[in-house]
Amino acid sequence: MSEPVLSIVATPIGNLGDISSRALDVLAGADLVAAEDTRHTGRLLAHFNIKAEMISVHDHNERQRAELIIRHLQKGAQVVLVSDAGTPLISDPGFHLVKAVREAGFRVSPVPGCCAFVAALSASGLPSDRFFFEGFLPAKSGARQQRLEQLKAEVPTLIFYESTHRILASLEDMSSQFGAERYAVVARELTKTFETIHGASLGELIEWMTNDPMQQKGEFVVLVHGAPEKEAVIDPEAERIVRLLAAELPPKKAAGLAAEITGLKKNLLYQVLIAD
Structure with a gap:
């Protein structure tokens, strides 16, 4: 009997052709697939003619599901964790599950693949040697501006995720805190039909998006050039x-x-x- 393993499998962020052959093999061999949304993952599995037992693992049930998954591993099962898109745990559920499984003594193995912020960074033209991945900012403007104020002096490239409903407001708050001249890149609908990667000053990005409401639709990665490094002064x-x-x-x-x-x-x- 093979060793029980929890495999963390990255799935496409839009284009199904981006899934790896290894990911398909691991999914096909799974005794249990733990999915953020079983309906979403069900469509992915059906597309590749993979039949597998599924359970949901999301923010509200993750700790309880960890106990169930550990029981499956104790019986020798091969378990796979997937999110709706991209690499699990990156602004998605999974941390508590992985921690619990490792603490229970079972192996956790990554099956790498798509990750939206890495894809965006690679095509942005912004410095990639150092970056700060923030993920989603707070939903309310006050808390969002407070967090952005804490980040405005950071030198590495700043990377954020944002939703359709808040993208314009978030850019406006970034402009307020970082300055309208700070260069940024908006990456929208990566790997999908209407993929857009557009760079300009924050002020120009806001104007561009305001004038074209279609650019406010979809899933977004926002990358902001880091603050200039201050030259060290020796007294x-x-x-x-x-x-x-x-x-x-x-x-x-x-x-x-x-x-x-x-x-x-x-x-x-x-x-x-x-x-x-």
């Missing part, structure tokens, strides 16, 4: 200290000791010495 006293130390010590040691004294970064102080 005269810190510079005096590192130079005094460098008169007696090798530059790296002098910078390290000066960093302990001043609280500044060693590399920053070292740059002062080698710039001479």
